[in-house]
Amino acid sequence: MIFDFNLGLGTVLLVLIALLVSTFRILREYERGVVFMLGRFWKVKGPGLIMVLPGIQQMVKVDLRVVTMDVPSQDVISRDNVSVKVNAIVFFRVVDPQKAIIQVENYFVATSQLAQTTLRAVLGKHELDEMLAERERLNLDIQQILDAQTDVWGIKVTIVEIKHIDLNENMIRAIARQAEAERERRAKVIHAEGERQAAESLRQAAETLAREPAAMQLRYLQTLTQVAGDKSSTIVFPVPVDLLKGLVAGVAPPKG
The missing domain is CATH 4.10.270 (Myosin, subunit A)
Structure with a gap:
């Protein structure tokens, strides 16, 4: 009976130690933890050493670094009815971890789908010559539209670059x-x-x-x-018309 009591006490101690260890979390400098208490949002923690109570609190990690997202090739019909394939690259980052977790199910997938539709919509309003010659202006237009639409998700779109236009x-x-x-x-x-x-x-x-x-x-x-310096066998000698008039006037017989 004493053996069973000691075994039970050791198990309890091990469980308590495991709970204590799982309570402490370490978040890197570029990470934040969105903490929920009993299913409700509590606060955003990190970076560094934080405490999350097991069974009562749950934490979702969010990476704040810039994400590089490749937009797949999109079939675009320009305003002058030319069919092209366009792909792009989008750089964005999370600026509000709370919105990024609560307001949208998967902010990466949502931003990717929005970037594809925005790319088709914006380029479809321009002619082919504009797509080829004014990429910087088109990149800025797409970036501003994406940034405005993803702001409610806590996402900041910093750069959009059209990589290739396939004809x-x-x-x-x-x-x-x-x-x-x-x-x-x-x-x-x-x-x-x-x-x-x-x-x-x-x-x-x-x-x-x-x-x-x-x-x-x-x-x-x-x-x-x-002309005198020319070694050609044929020499063209230019005579001014005024000079000829003077010569003709000098040799002409007097009238009367």
């Missing part, structure tokens, strides 16, 4: 042809602008030479010097 082969070829046509158009515009500037420079030079007749003679002599 089919026909659309890629069409974009290549469009880019080639755009480059040709720019080349023609640049060439025409160069011709206009050259014509303007020639007009200004002609006006300067017209005001100074001696300048025309100097220009003529400079041209002769350039």
